[in-house]
Amino acid sequence: MRYLFLLAPLVGAALVRPRSQLDACPGYKASNVKQLGQTLTADLELAGDACNIYGTDLPSLKLLVEAQNENRLHVMIYDADEEVYQVPESVVPRPENANGRQKKSELGFDFKENPFSFRVLRGEEVLFDTSDTNIVFQSQYLNLRTWLPNDPNLYGLGEHTDSLRLPTTNYTRTIWNRDAYSIPEKSNLYGAHPIYIDHRGEKGTHGVFFLNSNGMDIKIDKTEDGKQYLEYNTLGGVLDFYFLAGPTPKEVSEQYSDVVGLPAMQSYWTFGYHNCRYGYQDAFDVAEVVYNYSRAGIPLETMWTDIDYMGGRRVFTLDADRFPLKKMQELVLYLHKHDQHYIVMVDPAVSNSGRCSNLSFSLILSNGSITTDNGAFNRGFDAGVFLYRDSDQNELYEGAVWPGATVYPDWFNPDTQSYWNSEFKRFFSAKDGVDIDGLWIDMNEAANFCPYPCDNAAEYAKQNNLPPAPPPVRSPPRNIPGFPADFQPGSSSPDHSPHHVKRGDAPVGARGVTEKRKHGHAEKGKKVGLSGRDLINPPYQIANAAGSISNKTIDTDLIHAGEGYAEYDTHNLYGTMMSSASREAMLKRRPHVRPLIITRSTFAGAGAHVGHWLGDNVSQWDKYRISIAQMLAFASIFQVPMVGSDVCGFGGNTTEELCARWAMLGGFYPFYRNHNELGATPQEFYRWATVTKAAKKIIDIRYRLLDYLYTSFHRQTVTGTPFLQPLFYVYPEDSDTFGNELQFFYGDSILVSPVLEEGATSVDAYFPEDIFYDWFTGAVVQGGGSVKTISDLAVTDIPIHIRGGSILPLRTESAKTTTDLRKRGFEILIAPRADGSAEGELYLDDGESLRPDSAAQIQFSFRDGRLKIQGDFGFHPNVVVEAVTLLGQKHEVRRDDASDQRQSVTKKVQIELTEPSEVTL
Numbered sequence: 001m002r003y004l005f006l007l008a009p010l011v012g013a014a015l016v017r018p019r020s021q022l023d024a025c026p027g028y029k030a031s032n033v034k035q036l037g038q039t040l041t042a043d044l045e046l047a048g049d050a051c052n053i054y055g056t057d058l059p060s061l062k063l064l065v066e067a068q069n070e071n072r073l074h075v076m077i078y079d080a081d082e083e084v085y086q087v088p089e090s091v092v093p094r095p096e097n098a099n100g101r102q103k104k105s106e107l108g109f110d111f112k113e114n115p116f117s118f119r120v121l122r123g124e125e126v127l128f129d130t131s132d133t134n135i136v137f138q139s140q141y142l143n144l145r146t147w148l149p150n151d152p153n154l155y156g157l158g159e160h161t162d163s164l165r166l167p168t169t170n171y172t173r174t175i176w177n178r179d180a181y182s183i184p185e186k187s188n189l190y191g192a193h194p195i196y197i198d199h200r201g202e203k204g205t206h207g208v209f210f211l212n213s214n215g216m217d218i219k220i221d222k223t224e225d226g227k228q229y230l231e232y233n234t235l236g237g238v239l240d241f242y243f244l245a246g247p248t249p250k251e252v253s254e255q256y257s258d259v260v261g262l263p264a265m266q267s268y269w270t271f272g273y274h275n276c277r278y279g280y281q282d283a284f285d286v287a288e289v290v291y292n293y294s295r296a297g298i299p300l301e302t303m304w305t306d307i308d309y310m311g312g313r314r315v316f317t318l319d320a321d322r323f324p325l326k327k328m329q330e331l332v333l334y335l336h337k338h339d340q341h342y343i344v345m346v347d348p349a350v351s352n353s354g355r356c357s358n359l360s361f362s363l364i365l366s367n368g369s370i371t372t373d374n375g376a377f378n379r380g381f382d383a384g385v386f387l388y389r390d391s392d393q394n395e396l397y398e399g400a401v402w403p404g405a406t407v408y409p410d411w412f413n414p415d416t417q418s419y420w421n422s423e424f425k426r427f428f429s430a431k432d433g434v435d436i437d438g439l440w441i442d443m444n445e446a447a448n449f450c451p452y453p454c455d456n457a458a459e460y461a462k463q464n465n466l467p468p469a470p471p472p473v474r475s476p477p478r479n480i481p482g483f484p485a486d487f488q489p490g491s492s493s494p495d496h497s498p499h500h501v502k503r504g505d506a507p508v509g510a511r512g513v514t515e516k517r518k519h520g521h522a523e524k525g526k527k528v529g530l531s532g533r534d535l536i537n538p539p540y541q542i543a544n545a546a547g548s549i550s551n552k553t554i555d556t557d558l559i560h561a562g563e564g565y566a567e568y569d570t571h572n573l574y575g576t577m578m579s580s581a582s583r584e585a586m587l588k589r590r591p592h593v594r595p596l597i598i599t600r601s602t603f604a605g606a607g608a609h610v611g612h613w614l615g616d617n618v619s620q621w622d623k624y625r626i627s628i629a630q631m632l633a634f635a636s637i638f639q640v641p642m643v644g645s646d647v648c649g650f651g652g653n654t655t656e657e658l659c660a661r662w663a664m665l666g667g668f669y670p671f672y673r674n675h676n677e678l679g680a681t682p683q684e685f686y687r688w689a690t691v692t693k694a695a696k697k698i699i700d701i702r703y704r705l706l707d708y709l710y711t712s713f714h715r716q717t718v719t720g721t722p723f724l725q726p727l728f729y730v731y732p733e734d735s736d737t738f739g740n741e742l743q744f745f746y747g748d749s750i751l752v753s754p755v756l757e758e759g760a761t762s763v764d765a766y767f768p769e770d771i772f773y774d775w776f777t778g779a780v781v782q783g784g785g786s787v788k789t790i791s792d793l794a795v796t797d798i799p800i801h802i803r804g805g806s807i808l809p810l811r812t813e814s815a816k817t818t819t820d821l822r823k824r825g826f827e828i829l830i831a832p833r834a835d836g837s838a839e840g841e842l843y844l845d846d847g848e849s850l851r852p853d854s855a856a857q858i859q860f861s862f863r864d865g866r867l868k869i870q871g872d873f874g875f876h877p878n879v880v881v882e883a884v885t886l887l888g889q890k891h892e893v894r895r896d897d898a899s900d901q902r903q904s905v906t907k908k909v910q911i912e913l914t915e916p917s918e919v920t921l
């Protein structure tokens with residue numbers, strides 16, 4: 001049944017619900033209801049005496065309901081004066097409203113007038129229902145509760161490390177971005193993604209996106225009389241909901257990408273293997289790691305450097321003794337010559353220590369351990385782009401992070417983008433800077449080590465040894481074959497590059513910015529935020545794991561430049577605003593290629609600009625396991641598909657076994673990076689024999705499948721159809737899949753079932769009712785909706801199964817780099833379903849252009865023994881299809897050859913991918 005809005009009054013089922021003080025709140029009464037086409041508006045007036053529990057009740061609200069297209073309903077409740085803060089459209093652009101040009105909506109809306117409550121329905125199915133609870137809309141608190149079916153299957157509400165299927169009793173998901181070392185469970189982490197999906201099996205799936213950037217507790221629990229609910233408790237903003245009709249999980253993901261934006265496409269090389277660690281001593285160390293990978297025969301696509309490269313850990317500086325410019329340039333040149341890439345970290349906070357009290361002169365004395373370059377501070381200060389403590393701009397806001405006392409760029413300041421662009425242009429200049437290929441941004445929640453109220457950041461830094469003493473300066477320790485002379489023992493060039501020292505000496509003039517920031521507050525229609533709020537200690541306290549909302553971050557009472565938004569309202573946007581600013585700065589350097597940017601902090605929609613690593617985990621088995629649920633939430637639900645966890649674990653010491661298992665699992669993360677902490681046991685893949693073996697084996701498989709990954713990832717950037725998927729996305733009616741968070745689909749066709757426990761040599765893997773084929777043997781595995789124990793798994797094994805009905809475009813063999821990989825031919829692998837048919841696709845382009853001149857979108861289909869290759873052949877890969885393999889041909893097994901027990905037939909062919917063709921098998 002499809003219909004427009006129902007206006008029928010609901011029959012109240014007057015339930016007794018003890019909600020303590022909130023029950024004193026009168027709710028609202030709807031009047032002046034108007035419906036025009038598929039838009040409904042009403043006035044909501046406070047229906048009794050204000051309860052003023054967490055601030056003051058707003059007397060007059062407005063309701064706006066829009067069926068924005070067939071499958072999206074927008075419901076918004078906001079203050080009549082439009083003074084209350086709303087998420088700026090400059091940060092989260094709103095989706096288009098088809099304005100009645102669409103077909104009828106899949107979603108219905110009905111409401112009760114007094115006290116006001118509403119329901120959202122899909123056909124007969126009630127998806128969202130606020131009846132019998134009064135909406136609370138106060139100056140510092142919003143409360144809205146929806147009833148749900150018992151024990152619902154809810155997913156999303158990031159960022160967290162709790163189960164993929166969320167707990168349904170006594171669960172509070174706090175959303176407030178924070179630096180959350182060791183990613184503890186039941187805790188708010190780095191990002192804010194207030195979307196959940198509610199999966200009801202054969203009754204369908206829908207999504208609910210709450211567009212709100214304020215701190216919040218979302219509670220999922222049952223009332224004393226057993227009624228299931230989900231409740232929003234928010235520190236501000238408006239009630240702004242997007243209901244996504246589904247009815248399948250995949251469609252919900254697609255519909256969500258319509259709201260927050262499609263994810264950014266990444267370059268082919270970014271899917272190669274990355275190595276990083278915090279604690280590389282110097283450029284020799286980094287060069288030697290590159291060399292050791294190559295000597296071990298493990299394909300290293302990209303080398304990374306953490307904050308170690310910085311002078312005194314200051315952004316936009318180099319440590320002149322350990323990572324001098326000349327060696328950095330030689331390192332980058334070496335990598336580029338070998339078709340490898342280089343990435344470094346940039347933090348938002350800029351060091352201001354060493355500046356003189358008159359704020360116009362910043363050269364600090366150096367005795368060689370710290371660079372003299374603090375130009376990034378001077379230039380930012382001159383441009384007025386840092387956050388001020390006061391609106392008269394007398395005093396900069398100071399926190400303390402790695403370099404000691406720091407100031408923070410204000411991304412709302414209209415001048416900050418050009419400041420950021422010019423720092424990138426200068427420091428990452430291809431000609432006389434460090435010519436990075438991608439970017440890593442961290443600490444952007446924003447993190448501040450100095451606890452609130454942080455009255456003296458410089459003193460805090462001093463007492464806490466920030467920046468810590470750098471490691472010793474070395475002369476070249478060992479021969480590193482292939483690297484220039486100054487990387488080899490015996491060389492004695494203490495190269496303080498003249499370029500480098502000069503860079504800090506930009507003349508510092510008087511501060512150009514004199515205009516005071518506007519108080520955008522409390523002006524009607526501006527949506528900038530109510531005045532008179534307690535922006536530090538709001539009366540309702542969210543369960544922030546860091547304590548008060550200003551603790552360990554930027555003070556929440558700071559007012560931003562530009563419109564005058566408060567940090568209280570916009571805190572959760574800081575990382576995502578740094579992300580889009582950094583993307584633009586990277587595009588200014590290389591305008592035609594897709595910038596790879598990996599960020600720690602995200603807000604809804606961040607995937608349109610950046611990817612995400614899952615933060616500072618630790619080398620423990622539970623973190624290895626939970627990485628799957630974390631990755632699935634980001635890739636499948638939040639639309640941030642370029643995602644992965646630090647392989648082998650970041651904090652603490654890994655073990656050979658954990659690192660080998662994690663190398664295998666990480667082979668199926670879209671973003672595949674080994675990363676380790678300062679002081680921990682080294683964990684580059686070449687450090688142990690079994691890890692080397694595991695890495696080589698899985699990288700080989702990953703690279704053979706790289707065009708399959710690239711194709712599926714590309715599709716997500718065009719349609720929002722998720723590449724990685726939990727099992728219930730593929731089998732939405734199989735209730736045994738709903739809680740499965742330890743296996744996953746890599747694209748539509750590959751089921752991955754990693755070994756999960758320390759010391760284990762087997763895994764209990766669930767197989768839905770379908771045909772699967774073992775990747776390694778080609779053997780048919782008939783899934784029966786039950787668990788199969790897969791045994792005898794060495795630490796270098798990971799079960800991989802191809803789903804019947806799939807056609808995979810493989811490279812015939814792997815390669816040392818992805819550049820080389822693109823010179824390999826294709827093998828088309830057909831894994832038919834029971835009726836003998838299968839389909840697949842292949843997307844090809846130049847692998848890096850932002851807007852490729854040409855692309856190929858090729859479809860494969862197999863039926864009655866014939867493979868058809870059709871589609872658009874706009875891009876020519878300059879290699880051919882060399883073989884076609886059909887799985888499941890039992891009679892062809894050569895049982896005499898134990899090393900080749902693939903149950904398949906392979907036909908050698910020479911097919912140019914330039915025009916349609918057919919192969920008979």
Ligand SMILES: *[C@@H]1O[C@H](CO)[C@@H](O)[C@H](O)[C@H]1NC(C)=O
Nearest residue numbers: 169170171172185186221543
């Ligand atoms: C609910 O969770 C809180 C915090 O985790 C815990 O202290 C409390 O005991 C739990 N209550 C119930 C009834 O389980």
Ligand SMILES: *[C@@H]1O[C@H](CO)[C@@H](O)[C@H](O)[C@H]1NC(C)=O
Nearest residue numbers: 284285286288289292682684
């Ligand atoms: C590289 O390998 C050599 C030889 O095994 C070893 O001595 C050295 O410590 C390794 N260096 C790094 C940075 O891995």
Ligand SMILES: *[C@@H]1O[C@H](CO)[C@@H](O)[C@H](O)[C@H]1NC(C)=O
Nearest residue numbers: 356357358359360361362510
């Ligand atoms: C600021 O301090 C520096 C160093 O003490 C001094 O050379 C400079 O003249 C001062 N500038 C102003 C504008 O006071």
Ligand SMILES: *[C@@H]1O[C@H](CO)[C@@H](O)[C@H](O)[C@H]1NC(C)=O
Nearest residue numbers: 365366367368369370469470
């Ligand atoms: C650098 O010089 C300063 C002042 O002369 C001194 O306090 C500091 O200990 C020196 N640092 C190192 C690493 O030598």
Ligand SMILES: *[C@@H]1O[C@H](CO)[C@@H](O)[C@H](O)[C@H]1NC(C)=O
Nearest residue numbers: 451452546547548549551552
């Ligand atoms: C800030 O965090 C520290 C722990 O890191 C804690 O000891 C302190 O109580 C917190 N302060 C506030 C105001 O929440």
Ligand SMILES: *[C@@H]1O[C@H](CO)[C@@H](O)[C@H](O)[C@H]1NC(C)=O
Nearest residue numbers: 651652653654679680681682
């Ligand atoms: C990790 O191992 C190193 C020795 O390699 C040791 O010094 C350190 O204490 C260990 N760290 C932990 C957290 O166990």
Ligand SMILES: CC(=O)N[C@H]1CO[C@H](CO)[C@@H](O)[C@@H]1O
Nearest residue numbers: 182183184185618651652653
């Ligand atoms: C090695 C390490 O850093 N372990 C930490 C992991 O996280 C827990 C909290 O979740 C800490 O207690 C451990 O110290």
